[in-house]
Amino acid sequence: MTNQAPPLVGYDVFSSDRALAEAVGRHVAPEALDGAREELTVLGRSAGSAQVLRWGEQADRNPPRLVTHDRYGHRVDEVDFHPAWHRLLGKAVTSGLASAWGRPSGHVRRAAGFLVWTQAEAGHLCPVSMTHAAVPALRADPELAAVWEPLLTSRVYQQGLVPVREKSGALVGMGMTEKQGGSDVRAGTTRAEPLGSSGAYALTGHKWFCSAPMSDAFLVLAQAPGGLSCFLVPRVLEDGSRNTFLLQRLKDKLGNRSNASAEVEFAGTWARRVGEEGAGVRTIIGMVAATRLDCVLGSAGLMRAAVAQAVHHCAHRRAFGALLVDQPLMRNVLADLAVESEAATVLALRLAAAYDADTPEDRALLRIAVPVAKYWVTKRTTPLVAEALECLGGNGYVEESGLPRLLRESPLNSVWEGAGNVQALDVLRALRQGGTLDAFLREVGRARGADHRLDAAIRDVLTQLADLDGVEARARRLAGRMAVVLQGALLVRWAPPEVADAFCASRLGGDWDGVFGTLPITPGLAAVVERARVAL
Template sequence: MAPGTHTVTNQAPPLVEYDMFSSDAALAEAVERHLPPEAYGEAREELTAFGVSAGSAQAQEWGRLANEHPPRLRTHDRYGRRIDEVEFHPAWHRLLGRAVGAGLTGAWGRPGGHVRRAAGFLLASQVEAGHGCPVSMTHAAVPALRAEPELAAAWEPLIASRVYEQGLRPPLGKTGVLLGMGMTEKQGGSDVRANTTRAEPLAAEGEYVLTGHKWFCSAPMSDAFLVLAQAPGGLSCLLVPRVLPDGTRNAFALQRLKDKLGNHSNASAEVEFDGSTWARLVGEEGRGLRTVMGMVAATRLDCVLGSAALMRQAVAQAVHHASYRRAFGALLVDKPLMRNVLADLALESEAATVLGMRLAAAYDSADSGTEDDRALLRIAVPVAKYWVTKRCTPVVAEALECLGGNGYVEESGLPRLLRESPLNSLWEGAGNVQALDVLRALQREPAVLNAFLTEVGRARGADHRLDRAIRDLLTELADLEGIEARARRLAERMARVLQGALLVRWAPPEVADAFCASRLGGDWGASFGTLPHTLDLGAVVERARPVA
């Protein structure tokens, strides 16, 4: 051992062994705000326990190990038989089991279920984002399966189960299942109408065999997948199990795993169907897009929540570091310019969390039959998906810089967050797809604009900058000339107005004031740390501090 030359000082302790839920004021307040009083006590207790678990050193280590030991594809066994399996590190299974055990796949039909689940998903995604993929797809499969009541009756109890049962076996014989989806193909990408995979009907009603491929199939060890294929009646949605009822493997050839920028713990595969792949029709032939859109909308909301989670963890790490690190005679957090940067980051994080949780509450209302919130979801989900996922990468990159050179080192955890940060903008339709979906909703469904204006209108009169932004937005909506080329601008404007309205209603005055002054009032630079210096930035930063 080399002789000691110095004592290590002026370093922040690891951010572990803390209650990730209770120390996140924006998230904890949203849960209390959106849950009925009779459900809040139980939910708070459950989420607090989950937050303590998520903030533990053990959970953080599982996240590190799952990321550093990516899945491995095994196409054949030792005898040359095709098995098409993916092996995961034990840490992956522990994280997935913890998420399923916390009810993150079972929100539908449960009072306040979407709010409780969204909060849990935000916590789980801060530990390790990759395992959120199968959790999200399983949860989101329910609306599609409900197009076929017989299928829904058989599968929903297994989806909502809090038992994670790994391994490939006949799914309806298990105590809990995971579902995935296969939509995109090489030649089409987001244009799924260009899919060429064929679904040929068998003699038994509702049964088909598939021939074709899927370019992206995440979590290929799931028990079943919803896929789109061309049936005689047009593009249709089908359910493809990995194992058939008699225990034999369905023809589901994993050609390779994708080598991705981030999301290393989660397997994303290319899949081939060889003409004997058995599938069951979900909904009507030719109405596959309509059937699957409920699933897509739910996974899009999870993209918003996942990005909000990455932002929250990055900001928590930056504020935690600055609260311990001293430079030039004072703590970094007390330096005016660093405080400005941290406050700016905290605003973006809180705005994302408040928006995501409001949409989760709208799901609870829509699930119980509220039409206004159903219309709000139709427009606000693509708006939020576009904007929040776009903001994630610059927030994480700036938070990394707050740690200086240490933030660029893998051991800090920030590089993993940075690699993960672009993903949610790509999944479930990239930016242009979301912006065009906003236009489509506005042009085809008049109720959605009324729902949006009603939602932001609840805050009118409380802040003159918000009122002006709403008027400017109405002017933009009235001018349809060249609207497609302005679709991104419109989606961004709608997102910032909606976030501002929610913060004016529910956030502390210093947070709402800072957001409206910068994001709506125009007093904001091109980078973080350019907030007006007259604002109460210390209070904004203190609110973001990750201390229970």
Template sequence: MAANTHTVTNQAPPLVGYDVFTADRALTEGVERHVAPELLDGAREELAELGRAAGSAQAQEWGVQANENPPKLRTHDRYGNRIDEVDFHPSWHRLLGKAVSAGLTNAWGRPAGHVRRAAGFLVWTQAEAGHGCPVSMTHATVPALRTDPALAAEWEPRLTSEVYEQGLRPAALKAGSLFGMGMTEKQGGSDVRANTTRAEPLAGDGEYLLTGHKWFCSAPMCDGFLVLAQAAGGLTCFLVPRVLDDGTRNVFRIQRLKDKLGNRSNASSEVEFEGTWARRVGEEGRGVRTIIEMVAATRLDCVIGSAALMRQSVAQAVHHSAYRSAFGGLLIDKPLMRNVLADLALESEAATTLALRLAAAYDADTDEERAFLRLAVPAAKYWVTKRCTPTVAEALECLGGNGYVEESGLPRLLRESPLNSIWEGSGNVQALDVLRALQREPQALNAFLQEVGKARGADHRLDGAIKDLLTELADLNGIEARARRLVERMALVLQGSLLVRWAPPEVADAFCASRLGGDWGTAFGTLPHTLDLASVVERARAVV
């Protein structure tokens, strides 16, 4: 029997049974801004349905179960036959099935498809982030396959299908397929040109056999993979199916699953190829160029995924503070806590607004927008993913000891938070990519400056930051050693310009005063006290 010593009071109720989409004002306003009026009602309806599912007790329980029961590798069957299968908890399949049926693997060729998909990805991954990995890679595979029209015609209908079919069978027999990737190797990591996996051509046109390894192969239960290997003409991109057309298993030896800090529900593996059948994608020696569109799309998903983690953690912090009393009043009304919450809310809104702007550029698909994305994607990937971990950690602290306990859900968000800064190239890789674009593609800088220039004259702190950025860009001495600082300033100026144009005045004012005006401490909660912080916090509140 329970001890009858006290009555439980002053505890916040669970944040459950709410519409994750509709409760997020920055997100809903972004969708309204970037989706054409004739498509808006349909977009709102589909996103609200997904939002209610993401905020339900059922989806939250699926997330807990998928993480408490991580995938298990089965290399052999009971008779000793090599099978290389990964078993997942049923909740993983339910999460993944919902993501696929909601169209989160299909933005290409759909009206406002990238904005609608980005908003859906941001909403649904708040229920559980790990299953977003195969969702992201499947979505991002499409532009890489389009370099080979025959491959695209065969695989694109499966990749964009809204039917999820688990299990290893020939892809032609499945109503929908998922894709993973394998690029990095032990000796090279991000330096993929150091890869040693060999590709030997066969008699069939575009057919090869691969021999080598991949140090990180994501989502090994997928139906196919894009991998890089050395052919006679140099580093080349290949499509590796898990099951061949005749029903036999391709040679895809899973050596082990990674024991990771977070992302526990998702399987990341080390694999060996030995006479593994593959189909060339693109020309020999053009592997990086072929796969770069996939990389860019998954980098955008790193921004969106980090924005989702930030939004969920901030929603939890504000919700807790709205119910928890201490020292004579609600936490949300205490000036210092309000400052912390407002600072967190700014970070979250800036990330969401930037993510949707990038998605809208994909939808526009003009020369100018493609040039803008060339700089904006790596800059956003660098900065937003870097800001994710401190944001989640501070939000956890808002719950005190309760936040440090697994049942709150915040520890899982915290363990997940560093992932996107590493996946698809860590901070240095992104910063160096920005430098490459600055040095080789002047049209990218012109498009970036035109974008931030749309807000010039609206805020003196933003104007000053743009001027300082131009000064930094004019001085290329020692540019590599200070690349991180330069890319940080580019991302902040871009976020500031978007908020000045589109966010409520109190949000834009607080962002520019802190991030661009220099009056910002090293920890959250150091915003100028004269700002309208109460409105900023109320805007971030998820009302159940």
């Protein structure tokens, strides 16, 4: 057999990703850096191993199965997963990906691990993301947090539905959207009736999307007497009986097939209120923001996986007398893909670092930059993966290459946790809150004067913000422009000159038509491609 690329397997996904490794070195506190690198290297070697990649393939090819009743006719409402799913999920939990809380530089370390482990298989990271993100919401009720937070931050994966007192680790899912409302969660009709004055309620209603239905508990929104409120719904009650949690069906999804997304009915379901009545959105918004950042991280991971495959293939495949990677047009395509991937990684890790810093300025930056990044990075993923697949030609279109699975997965993060319009409009809401625009301008201003195209793009954003007539119809344009300006500023500060120059010339300077492979020709493109290559 000649002229075939060897399998991209048996490598360290973390260390081979120069942009990611540099971001970890930049953002992790010095006293935690050695430990972070060591744990990420272990995770990276596992993610690139033949065994784990096989688990990812098995989990995707064997989707979960709904089991409503046991053999005796008792209602159980369970979901049966392939063993590969449990192996992947267990590794994610024991590696600390389900919690960033309570350790130095925890958010950056977890973000880097999440990006790495996404490349093994993305679907099982849904409950991982929800569990991590539930902690801020539960802290609205110190009594609940005292019980649940130690379990959610545990590195023990314990499958099976038993009372929480019998568990060493737990996972949390979420249910917000309903048939009639979708992203308009305030239109939900699920009712919550108080059961005395203890904070317990009985829920009646239906959730159109319930994430991770085999979790130990769920954060849901329902209409209480005092308005839309947040509730914790356990799957198993304290006496060991099953809570009423009626799984109607599992969604048949385009991608993300290893993961179960369910429709669930509540019929007198026991729940505990989290936070004040009427403050449901305010209580759960911290969870939403954290899961939106995970959408950015997941998309960056998919991008990196696709770029690594494309560059690897072209570095070994010959056509018309030369390696593909050495041919000018293919080099342009690969460099363009690599620049897009690095920009996504640098932005995602910068936002994770803002979570760790937790200063008023960083919180203001997160308020505006998370929806900006969620809008842009998740939307760029599908065209990037499709172009990377094309680099392999017909080899990329067959399932064995792994690229079709990445392509099916690629639109998901743009849809979940608020689709494009929701994010763009949230950017406008953020701009109306004090301090957010100043935080954004300070962040991009740190690179001012280093590249004339970036300076011009910053002025363009300010011009757009000065004219707010009809801004809602321009919200996507504004969010996208803010995203590339922020990415450009970060790359100018931290990326190699050839990467920053290619990004600024194309995304900011206008010498690019939006199709990958149309970068301005510079001597640095070969270095950009080599930087993205995995060395086996």
